Amino acid sequence: THNLTHVCLFRSPSDRDGMAEEAKKLAGYAAVDNHVQNNQVVGVGSGSTIVYAVDRLAERVRQEKLNIVCVPTSFQARQLILQRGLTLSDLDRNPELDVAIDGADEVDAALTLIKGGGGCLTQEKIVAGCAKHFIVIADFRKDSSALGQQWKKGVPIEVIPMAYIPVSRAIAKRFGGEAVLRMAISKAGPVVTDNSNFLLDWKFEHAHNWKEVNTAIKMIPGVVETGLFVGMTVCGSECVLWDGGW
Numbered sequence: 460t461h462n463l464t465h466v467c468l469f470r471s472p473s474d475r476d477g478m479a480e481e482a483k484k485l486a487g488y489a490a491v492d493n494h495v496q497n498n499q500v501v502g503v504g505s506g507s508t509i510v511y512a513v514d515r516l517a518e519r520v521r522q523e524k525l526n527i528v529c530v531p532t533s534f535q536a537r538q539l540i541l542q543r544g545l546t547l548s549d550l551d552r553n554p555e556l557d558v559a560i561d562g563a564d565e566v567d568a569a570l571t572l573i574k575g576g577g578g579c580l581t582q583e584k585i586v587a588g589c590a591k592h593f594i595v596i597a598d599f600r601k602d603s604s605a606l607g608q609q610w611k612k613g614v615p616i617e618v619i620p621m622a623y624i625p626v627s628r629a630i631a632k633r634f635g636g637e638a639v640l641r642m643a644i645s646k647a648g649p650v651v652t653d654n655s656n657f658l659l660d661w662k663f664e665h666a667h668n669w670k671e672v673n674t675a676i677k678m679i680p681g682v683v684e685t686g687l688f689v690g691m692t693v694c695g696s697e698c699v700l701w702d703g704g705w
């Protein structure tokens with residue numbers, strides 16, 4: 460059973476984008492301060508928000524002399540753990556985690572997540588699934604009443620490279636919309652994940668039963684994992700109210 464805390468941030472509506480970094484930092488710090496204790500195994504997510512959480516974790520480990528072991532969800536997370544001088548582990552040595560902390564691209568009212576904007580969704584879901592508590596750090600821009608309102612790029616889906624066209628066609632046929640191969644910024648080729656796979660971004664046309672869709676997409680041969688995190692969130696939400704000041 461997972462016990463998710465959704466740390467969401469609110470602030471004055473002016474200067475929305477300018478305040479995003481401060482909001483991410485506050486969310487990351489709050490997650491570590493409220494949910495990490497001594498002698499724990501901590502899953503480290505991927506993306507830009509998690510950097511703030513890891514900064515705070517490294518600070519607490521130094522100041523409080525904590526004994527913390529970190530399991531990464533990506534190459535980026537692995538590098539971050541090493542760069543900040545934290546203890547690196549893996550699921551071989553630590554298959555059970557006390558807590559996993561990660562970002563999200565969008566969080567809906569039912570606490571269903573879209574993840575994988577950075578392409579790390581498969582390892583993120585594995586690590587979250589091994590944790591007693593899964594803490595999602597999401598700033599105010601990720602908060603939506605229905606998926607698709609905030610994150611416009613669709614649901615990321617990791618696929619075996621040879622299957623990307625059949626999978627894309629199967630998704631469009633069954634659920635509508637379009638599942639597009641994610642290309643590198645240079646356009647020289649597709650994005651390749653840490654698992655040597657490709658990514659499809661499924662731009663859906665309307666709301667779905669995300670639990671059913673997630674299960675159905677995962678049954679298509681060639682699909683490795685989806686960026687839909689459904690039902691990993693059973694404990695409601697905790698909101699940090701922020702008025703814009705420190």
Ligand code: 5RP
Nearest residue numbers: 506507508562575576577579
């Ligand atoms: C990477 C992820 C990230 O957690 C998600 O994209 C959020 O990233 P950021 O904190 O940079 O907004 O799922 O695969």
